[in-house]
Structure formats: structure tokens, C-alpha cells
Amino acid sequence: MEICLNGESRSVSVNSINELLESLEIDAKRVAVELNMEILPKSDYLTRTISDGDRIEIVHFVGGG
Helix, strand or coil, X not given: CEEXXXXXXXXXXXXXXXXXXXXXXXXXXXXXXXXXXXXXXXXXXXXXXXXXXXXXXXXXXXXXX
């Protein structure tokens, strides 16, 4: 299926947000995910399914000082 990930079209074969993060080797604890302009609680990552045409933004937390 085709999704828009951080502004770029991408073909994926995953079913959930959690599977997408795992396929991208991203630690779910260190990111926020927006699905179709809705910020998802981390508790939804396992159950929230991805559909063709979804727009997903993944924001990484960066520490500094």
C-alpha cells in the first residue's frame, strides 16, 4: 500500500503503526506519531491500523542543552 510518510510517498507492507516503526528501526519511546493530522497516544501504536493513502508524520525527540 502507498502512504505519505513525513511528506514523502512510500510503499509499505505493514498493518499497524507499531509495525511501521519496527520496520524503520525506530524506538517508539522516542517519537510522536501523527496519523492523518491526529496525534496518537503511544497506547494506540499496536492497535491502530494503517490504510492506503494515510498521511503519517513521525517526530523524533532530540535532547540537548
